[in-house]
Structures are given as structure tokens and as C-alpha cells.
Amino acid sequence: MLPATFKLCAGISYRHLRNMTGLQKTAVVAINHELKRFAGAGPSNWISQVRRKSSLLSSRIEEKPYSEVEMSYVKQGKEALQKSISILSDQDNWKTEIVAANGDKVLSKVLPDIGKVFKLEVVLDQSPDRLYGELVDNMEQMGDWNPNVKQVKILQRIGQDTMVTHEMAAETAGTIVGPRDFVSVRCAKRRGSTCFLAGMSTRYTGMPEQKGFIRAENGPTCIVLRPNAEDPTKTKFTWLLSIDLKGWLPKTIINQVLSQTQMDFAQHLRDRMETIALPC
Incomplete structure (x- = not known):
């Protein structure tokens, strides 16, 4: 029948x-x-x-498809991730900028069409999942624990992986570098046990240039979190940084500021994670 x-x-x-x-x-x-x-x-x-x-x-x-603008942000986020992975995969010609006593280090290299990029490499006493939760899920709280950041605001979310953000950076000590701000598209991905948070500058009509801030540009930039090979409960933390601060600044000052900013970030993140109680 x-x-x-x-x-x-x-x-x-x-x-x-x-x-x-x-x-x-x-x-x-x-x-x-x-x-x-x-x-x-x-x-x-x-x-x-x-x-x-x-x-x-x-x-x-019945799912609502992305608009043309939203699709452009998704595409930019994927592009930032792909470029970042390509840069980080090439281990040649990196030069040491700073090495701390605890093993934290910043390296750099010059790339065609991008310029100088910096790479922070540290090991953190936290699991990748906990760090991912703090850096992605609690992104807007970064200004509470990182004195180099005044504010991070999520302007728009597109699906689960892509977002547009506005970051306001504080001026450096001694006002060598004045306050900057950035409008970025970010792509957060997990591939197996490895987590990525990639980004690059973008345009967003709802966030024009802010008074008192110079609109700088970044990207490709990417934070990579993977279990440490020697101790999987810890994390090998890598941060690729590429920034055009705009304005007139000597290269020696830029190199010093960006390298130190990365080193400071690692320590601020350690301090932050130590103050957060472990989940029950």
C-alpha cells in the first residue's frame, strides 16, 4: 500500500x-x-x-539570507583569516624585536604590499577555550582590564562567525602616540582544537571618524590559540599584528610602541585570567 x-x-x-x-x-x-x-x-x-x-x-x-553588505563583511572576514594564516605559516625571515625573561617574545618581518608585521608568541597558563571565551565572547569588556584600550564595541553581528567592531585605543605613555580608533571586521573560527580571531579594517556608515581620534587601519591581524604541545592545559598564544597608525610618526617610534603594546597585552591578559574564578 x-x-x-x-x-x-x-x-x-x-x-x-x-x-x-x-x-x-x-x-x-x-x-x-x-x-x-x-x-x-x-x-x-x-x-x-x-x-x-x-x-x-x-x-x-524561511531563513533570511544575508544582504549584499553583510555578505561583503563575511567575505572580508574570511579574507583576513586566510591572509593571516598564510603569513603565520611562513616561518622564514622573522627577526626578534623583544624577548622577555619569561620567554615572551615579539618578532617582525616586512611583507610586500603590507609592510612591517609583528608576531607575539607566548605560553599562557589557561586552556584555549577559556581564553577564547574571554577574547571573543567577552570582547566588549577588554577596556576593563587592558589600559591600552579605552573601549571595544560590537557594531553589528553577521551570523555566528563575523562581526563589525569599533575599538578606541588610549594614547601611549608620554603622549608619544595620540589616541587612535579602528573600525574592523572580525572573523572568529574554531578548527579542531585551534581557535582563530582574525580581522582587518573596514568601512561602516554608522561609525564615522570620531572627534579627538585619528582613524587608523589594521590588518590582516589574527590571534591564534592552540593547546601547548608540552602541556595541553596551557595555550600557545600567537598574535599577528599589522597596523597603520596614520599621522606623522618615525618608524623607530612605531616599532617600539607596537612591540611593547603586544608585550603589555600578554601580561594584562595573564592578570585578567588570574582574577577570573574557574567555573564550578
């Missing part, structure tokens, strides 16, 4: 199928596939499975 019903349904729907749009055809084919798949099951199981699958299919069809 049930196979005959399938044939009858297929025959009735065939002439209508030819006049359907691509999305409608896909939906009908998917439903027919699921009906055939559960044809051998008992009546109650078959009915429940069809209802569940139909509900899931309907929710997918």
Missing part, C-alpha cells in the same frame, strides 16, 4: 514540478527522498520522522 502511495504522489506532482522554482524543486525532492527513506519504518515512526524533517526543511527555506 505504501509504495503505491509514493508512486501516486510522484505521478500527481510531476507536472507541477516542472513549473516550480529551483528552491521549490529542491524542497519537494528533499521531502520525497525522506519519504522513501522511511517507507520501511512503522507508521508512527514514519509520521514523526516526516513531521520533524518537514519542520527542519521549512525553517531552512
Whole structure:
């Protein structure tokens, strides 16, 4: 009886199928596939499975697609991640800028079309998941524990992985470098046990240049968190930094400020994680 019903349904729907749009055809084919798949099951199981699958299919069809602007942000975020991974994968020609007593170090290299980039390498006594939660999920709290940051604000979220942010950086000690701000698109990804937070400057109509701040540019930039090979409960923390601070500044000052900013960030992050109670 049930196979005959399938044939009858297929025959009735065939002439209508030819006049359907691509999305409608896909939906009908998917439903027919699921009906055939559960044809051998008992009546109650078959009915429940069809209802569940139909509900899931309907929710997918009704999902709101990204706008053209949103898709451009998603594309920029993926581009920042791909460029960052490419840079970090090349281990050649990195020069040491600073090495701390605890082993923290900043390296640099000059790249065509990008300029000088900096790479912080440290080991932190925290798991990648805890650090990811603090740096991504609690991103807007960064100004509470990092004195080099005045404020981080999420302007827009696009899906689960992409966001547009506005960061306000404090002026450096002695006002060598005045306050800067950045509008960035960020892409947060997990690949196995490794976490990424990549970004680059973007344009956002809702955040024009701010009075008293120079609009600087960054990117590609990326923080990579992976379990330390010697102790998986700790994290190998790598931060690729590429910034154009704008304005007139000697290169020697820029190099010194950016290297020290990275070293300071590592210590501020350590202090922050030590003050957060471990989850029960």
C-alpha cells in the first residue's frame, strides 16, 4: 500500500514540478527522498520522522539570507583569516624585536604590499577555550582590564562567525602616540582544537571618524590559540599584528610602541585570567 502511495504522489506532482522554482524543486525532492527513506519504518515512526524533517526543511527555506553588505563583511572576514594564516605559516625571515625573561617574545618581518608585521608568541597558563571565551565572547569588556584600550564595541553581528567592531585605543605613555580608533571586521573560527580571531579594517556608515581620534587601519591581524604541545592545559598564544597608525610618526617610534603594546597585552591578559574564578 505504501509504495503505491509514493508512486501516486510522484505521478500527481510531476507536472507541477516542472513549473516550480529551483528552491521549490529542491524542497519537494528533499521531502520525497525522506519519504522513501522511511517507507520501511512503522507508521508512527514514519509520521514523526516526516513531521520533524518537514519542520527542519521549512525553517531552512524561511531563513533570511544575508544582504549584499553583510555578505561583503563575511567575505572580508574570511579574507583576513586566510591572509593571516598564510603569513603565520611562513616561518622564514622573522627577526626578534623583544624577548622577555619569561620567554615572551615579539618578532617582525616586512611583507610586500603590507609592510612591517609583528608576531607575539607566548605560553599562557589557561586552556584555549577559556581564553577564547574571554577574547571573543567577552570582547566588549577588554577596556576593563587592558589600559591600552579605552573601549571595544560590537557594531553589528553577521551570523555566528563575523562581526563589525569599533575599538578606541588610549594614547601611549608620554603622549608619544595620540589616541587612535579602528573600525574592523572580525572573523572568529574554531578548527579542531585551534581557535582563530582574525580581522582587518573596514568601512561602516554608522561609525564615522570620531572627534579627538585619528582613524587608523589594521590588518590582516589574527590571534591564534592552540593547546601547548608540552602541556595541553596551557595555550600557545600567537598574535599577528599589522597596523597603520596614520599621522606623522618615525618608524623607530612605531616599532617600539607596537612591540611593547603586544608585550603589555600578554601580561594584562595573564592578570585578567588570574582574577577570573574557574567555573564550578
